[in-house]
Amino acid sequence: MLTVIRQFRQFSCLVLCAGVLALAGCGGGGDGGSAGTAASGGSTGGPNEPGGGGGTGTLALSVSGLPANTPANVSVTGPGGFSRTVTASTTLTGLAAGTYTIAGDSVLNGTSLYTAAQASQTATVSGGASPSVTVAYGAPQTFRLALTTVATGLSAPIFLTAPANDPRLFVVERAGRIRILPNGNAPATPLATPFLDMSALTTTDGERGLLSMAFDPNYATNGRFYVYYTATDGAITVARYQVSTGDANVADPSGTVLLSIPHPGQSNHNGGQLAFGPDGMLYLATGDGGGSNDPAGNAQNTGSLLGKVIRIDVRGSGYVVPPDNPFAGGSGGRAEIWASGLRNPWRFSFDTDGLLYIADVGEGAREEVNVQPSTAAGLNYGWDRTEGTTCVGASSCDTSGLTPPAFEYSHADGGCAILGGYVYRGSAVPELKGRYFYTDLCTGRLQSFAYRNGAVTESVDWSLPLPGTVYSFGSDAARELYVLSNGQVLRVTRGT
Structure with a gap:
């Protein structure tokens, strides 16, 4: 990772290497429907689902000007607190009498931004009136992104996060320090005293170091946070710390080790992230232990915690195994395992829609992103039988029981090691909401895709070269997106 991440390329060579909404009819996509639902792309939210506002009136909505299959983003509000977001041509039924406001928000398709000719319209619904409203979009404009420098002068920043509802940014430096930026506005100067300095507990040879942190969902009341690092003997280590009682910007330096996973021999493929899922459990993703093509066979060995997603319950004083983990019954594998078949996951993230995204660094041919419901237990993502969707070392192989990636690309396209990010929800x-962002160690370009209805769409290269070597993405309490590169923190912003 660093030296930092061209060694990141040894960080898998980092992690690594080796080895991003108004109705869709009328040329606007979508298939209409009389009372659209979220699943069919019609409408979501609002009282008295799935009909409407509890009355007898109707309101027909249609759209023009959007590309086929592009979801709309139309909000409908009305009497009695009625609120609905509509994503395809539809007729809202069961509406109470009164005036409804129809607002057509901008829609992004790739890098093309579509704007409604009328940003807002009204329609009056009554027992004898069934109005129709059309949201018409004009010719698109090119949508661009930019990077705004938030902070500089950091030492190998490798992760960024924040507690819920907290304006501060916490930046993890690989050598073992956690620094605080008092706010995410540019420019920001890190506080002189680290939030935590545990540099004596780790080492930065190969791909090792302090790799990530996660705040307890109840941090505001219990002050707990968790770190993922490699100990001086190489063991992947998860420890719990707590903020000090006298200073919210300084942690108590005495931590408690909850989990230690031996990682002898190789200094690469440590994985490196932990995060709380929507279920309140703590997840961590480990690398396969290093070496070419997983020589120890850890990723497919459910008796090993390497090459896995691990799920544990840390709400008590230590950790317990959640009873719905796939091997919690005591047979078939280690009880902590949630998923298997990973090489060097850098990074994973949970989206607000319940999906889990895992970017897994490939060996010598392909990079992949796995996307599955966060509730899906026991999945096997294939390594080292497969790399992406290709068989390792053979023209064909047995792929039964394996879950293929949702997205992949070849090293022939210039990439070598994927660095996963987040779905933008800021x-x-x-306009970026719903886009998953990532980059590659060798191409250094900001890229994204949208994942809808089980498929990847709108794969975009934003033609925005990232400065220097990128180590990781970050996300703050408001779910804004950051890039960590060459001692600096940059925020993804709207371009001109």
Whole structure:
């Protein structure tokens, strides 16, 4: 990782290497429907699902000007607190009498931004009136992104996060320090005293170091946070720390080790992230232990915690195994395992829609992103039988029981090691909502795709070269997106 991440390329060569909404009819995609639902792309939210507002009126909505299969983003509000987001041509039924406001928000398709000719319209619904409203979009404009420097002068920043509802940014430096940026506005100067300095507990040879942290969902009341690092003997280590009682910007330096996973021999393929899932459990993703083509066979060995997603319950004083883990019954594998078949996952993230994204660094041919419901237990992502969707070392192989990636690309396209990011859910650039962002160690370009209805769409290269070597992405409490590169923190913003 660093030296930092061209060694990141040894970080798999980092992690690594080796080895991003108004109705869709009328040329606007979508298939209409009389009372659209979220699943069919019609409408979501609002009282008295699935009909409407509990009355007898109707309101027909249609759209023009959007490319086929592009979801709309139309909000409908009305009497009695009625609120609905519509994503395809539809007729809302069961509406209470009164005036409804129909707002057509901008829609992004790839890098083309479509704007409604009328940003807002009204329609009056009554027992004898069934109005129709059309949201018409004009010719698109090119949508661009930019990077705003938030902070500089950091030492090998490798992760960024924040507690819920907290304006501060916590930046993890690989050598073992956690630094605080008092806010995410540029420019920001890190506080002189680290939030935590545990540099004596780790080492930065190969791909090792302090790799990530996660705040307890109840951090505001219990002050707990968790770190993922490699100990001086190479063991993957998860430890719990707590903020000090006297200073919210300084942690108590005495931590408690909850989990230690031996990682002898190789200094690469450590994975490196932990995060709380929507279920309140703590997840961590480990590498396969290093070496070419997983020589120890760890990723497919359910008796090993390497090459896995691990799920544990840390709400008590230590950790317990959640009873719904796939091997919690005591047979078939280690009880902590949630998923297997990973090489060097760098990074994973949970989206607000319940999906888990895992970017897994490939060996010598392909890079992949796995996307599955966060509730899907016991999945096997294939390594080292497969790399992406290709068989390792053979023209064919037995892929039964394996879960293929949702997205992959070849090293022939110039990539060598994927660095996974987040699905954008911030408010600063609302057009980006729903896009998953990533980059590659060798191409150094900001890229994204949208994952809808079980398929990847709108794969975009934003033609925005990232400065220097990128180590990781970050996300703050408002779910804005950051890039960590060459001692600096940059925020993804709207371009000109």
